[in-house]
Amino acid sequence: MASAHICIAFGPLAVYLLLMGLINxxxxxxxxxxxxDLFSLSIALSGLVMVGPVNLFVPDSALSVFGPWAWVLLFALYLLVSLLIGISCRPRLVIYNLSSEQLKSVxxxxxxQLDPDARWAGDSVELPNLGMQLSIDKRNxxxxxxxxxxxxxxNQANWSKLKRELATELTNVKVTTxxxxxSMIAVALVLGTLIAQQIIENHSLVYNQLRDWL
Incomplete structure (x- = not known):
């Protein structure tokens, strides 16, 4: 893999892993x-997607007409598709650094408090007054x-309300690191070191490869 491709492919992933490591x-x-959550993961994988399948199937006619702007348009299209998939899915809340047992208790x-008529069935609960049915995913x-x-x-509005109220409740929950x-921080640092090494040792090569690629 070319030095420029290494930087593009693993740069966003390294940042994502570092942020996830700090959050956890x-x-x-x-x-x-x-x-x-899905959109942030899409950004993390965007470098791999751009130097992989997009680079493989990008039309030569688009590059000849739009030049480097073709990559900007393709990247924007990728982000828009990722965003569309995210907002089209059923409502979902993701909680990091918390076990399913702790989540169920909170x-x-x-x-x-939100719905006195709520009915539990295992890990699922129905809130009839709020128009919501939800389940805790135990894949921990x-x-x-x-x-x-x-x-x-x-009810989308009540899902937003649930997120706000749950975020408030979770501020009182203390967990261990x-x-x-x-592991995530270590992998991020390894990738960051690899990228920095490529840029420092082969900065001219990286620049030329990036210019030729665009």
Whole structure:
């Protein structure tokens, strides 16, 4: 792989892993929406996508007509498609640095406050007064969990309210540092070192390869 391609491919991924490592190193949970989580992952993989399939299938006619702007348009298209997929999916909340058991305990108290008529069935709960049905995803990879919408009919405004209220409740929850945080930070530093080495030792080569690629 060319030096310029290494920098482009692994640069966004290194930043993403570093941020995820820092988030998981916190001694408190971090909550975000499923759309934002998917969009941030799309940005992290954007470098690999641009030097991989996009570079392979980009039309030569587009490069001859638009020049370097063709890559800007393709990158914008990639981000727009990722954003469209994120907002088209069912509502979802992602909580990092928290186990599913801890989440269920916090969510149970919050649900009782938001809707006294809420009904639990295992890890799923229906809030009839708020027009919501949700379930806790127990796939606890890297000590993170999700709250996923169940069913098609969902009140989007109340999902936003649930996120705000849950974020407030989670500020009082203290957790230990996620052991996966060190691994993510270490991988990010390795990738960052590799990129810096390519730029420092082969800066002229990287510049020429980038110019030829564009």
């Amino acid at each position: 190193a916190l001694r408190r949970p971090f909550i975000t929406t499923g759309a934002r 969510l149970g108290r919050l649900v009782a 990879a890297m000590r993170s969990c999700q709250i996923i919408a169940v069913g098609i009919e969902q 996620n052991p996966y945080a060190i």
